Amino acid sequence: MSSKSRVEKEQASLIMLLPEDVIVDILARVPRCNNPTLSLVSKHFRSLVMSPELDARIIDDWYILRRKANGKRRLVLIPSLTDLCFPRSFIAMGSRIYAFGGNNYHNKTSRALSIDCQSHTVQPLPRMPIPIIYVTGYKGMEGMVVFNTETQMWEPEMINTGNVIRITWPGGVFMADKLYIRGYDRKTPKSFVYDPKKCKWETDEMLDSKEWENACVVDDVLYYYDSDCVESMLRAYDPKQKCWSVVKGLEELLPETTSSWWSKTVSYGERLALFFHKGGRVIYEIWCAEISLKRHQGGEIWGKVEWCDHVFTGNFNATTYLAVMV
Secondary structure (H helix, E strand, C coil), X not given: CCHHHHHHHHHHHHHHCCCHXXXXXXXXXXXXXHHHHHHCCCHHHHHHHCCHHHHHHCCECCEEEEECCCCCEEEEECHHHCCECCCCEEEEECCEEXXXXXXXXXXXXXXXEEEECCCCXXXXXXXCCCCCCCCCCHHHCCEECCEECCCCEECCCCXXXXXXXXXXXXXXXXXCCEEEEEECCCCCCEEEEEECCCCEEEECHHHHCCCCCCCEXXXXXXXXXXXXXXXXXXXXXXXXXXXXEECECCCCCHHHHCCCCCEXXXXXXXXXXXXXXXXXXXXXXXXEEEEEEEECCCCCEEEEEEEEEEEEEECCCCCCCCCCCC
C-alpha cells in the first residue's frame, strides 16, 4: 500500500470515530455534486449519503444578483434566508418563489413554502396532497398536481399521465400555453407536452432530437446551452415551426464557457442570463452573461452580450437560478 493511500485510509478511519450526528452535520455541508465520491469512502458513508437524515440537514443559502457601485455584478448573500432547510423544487411567479416537496432517494416530503422576494420572508403553504408536482411518474406515481397561486390552494383533481412518463429531468418549461417536460428513459428519452386546455399529453419528435436541459423560455422560444457538441452553443427551439436553430452572434462569449462543467439559462423579460463556471471542481468562479435576443428576417435569432461578469467565487453547489419581479 502506498503512503498516500495509507494516509487517506487513516483519515477516513478517524472520521468514523466521531459521533454519527457530527458526521451527518459535516456531510450536509459538502456540495451534493460530491455525493458519488463520498459514497466510495465506505459502505457506512454510502448509507449516510442515501439517508433521509442527511437531506433533512442540508441548509440552502440564498443569494441575489446585484449591481455594485463600480458597475460590476455580484451574488450577495440574503441573511434572512440563511440556515433554512427548503424543499427541493422551485418556481418563480411575480415577486414570489414557491418551493415544493423534494425527495431523497426513497423518501418524499410534502412541504410547501412561499418566499416573498421583496421582504425576504418565508410563509408556509398548505401541504401538497401528494408529495409531487410537475415531476410526473416518479416511483410509480401516474399523475401530477397543480397549485393555484391565486387561491393559494391545491387543485382537488390530479392530472393523470398514465404510464407514458416514468421519470423526468428537473426543469420543465411553460411555452405557448403548454407545459414541456423531458422524460428520462435509458433507452428512449422523450419530451412530453401537456395542453391544459385540452387535458391532453403529446410527444414532440423534433424536440426529442436534442438532449435539452436547464432550459428557459423567451417569447415562446426554448433556449438551452449545449456543451455536448464540439463547439459549445446556445440552441433555440421554436414550437410553432417545430425546428431547432443556433443563436448567432455569441462567438466571443462561447469560447469562455468551454471549460464549464455546468451551465444554466434563466429568462427575464426579453433577455436571457447564462450562468456558467470557471476553474476546478473544489474552488471555482461563477460567471454570468446577460444576452439580448433578436429575431432577424429569415427566422435567424441573434444574441448580443450586454455584459459578462465574474459574480462569485467559492466552494458550493449552485442548484437553482430564478428570475423574479421586485
